[in-house]
Amino acid sequence: MATFQGLESGSITPTDEQLILGSLNPLVIHTSSLFGKAKGVYVKRSNSLSVDDHAKGEHMIAMTVILANNGGRPKDSLRFFGVHRITDPESHIDVIGGTGKFQGANGYATVKNITVSIRNLLLITVYLS
Numbered sequence: 053m054a055t056f057q058g059l060e061s062g063s064i065t066p067t068d069e070q071l072i073l074g075s076l077n078p079l080v081i082h083t084s085s086l087f088g089k090a091k092g093v094y095v096k097r098s099n100s101l102s103v104d105d106h107a108k109g110e111h112m113i114a115m116t117v118i119l120a121n122n123g124g125r126p127k128d129s130l131r132f133f134g135v136h137r138i139t140d141p142e143s144h145i146d147v148i149g150g151t152g153k154f155q156g157a158n159g160y161a162t163v164k165n166i167t168v169s170i171r172n173l174l175l176i177t178v179y180l181s
Contacts, residue, residue: 065094067115088119092132109138113145113163128152130178136163147180154180 071088092115113136119128129152134145143163150157159180166175 063096065096067092067094071117086120088117090115090117092116094136111136111138128154130154130157132161132176134161134163136174138165147178 067090069090070086071090072086092113095112095114113132113134115132117130117132119130121127128150130150131148132145133148134143136143136145141164144160145163147157147159147161149155157180159178161176161178164175164177166173
């Protein structure tokens, strides 16, 4: 999960977020297990587009998820690329590769906007083929 608050129109926002594994219960989310990092960019459309285009809420995601390795050096990762449509209940982005046990990974991930307490989060579920 990664936060997406603070994005401005027409912006390119680098991401470097910790990923947690655990319940979406607001009381548990703060004590959930850290299992990796997400690094990449989140590109939001410019206001210079027409109102109809901007209302679609399409944002490009390019991200690498690096998984923790029980205290050792991280060696497993997945790469993602796609369009997150924030006005849709769920978007699909592509898995375009990886390293370690995910070398040559292929598949897709669903991206959902969720709110836990007052934090806006992205819930990403990965499906590999």
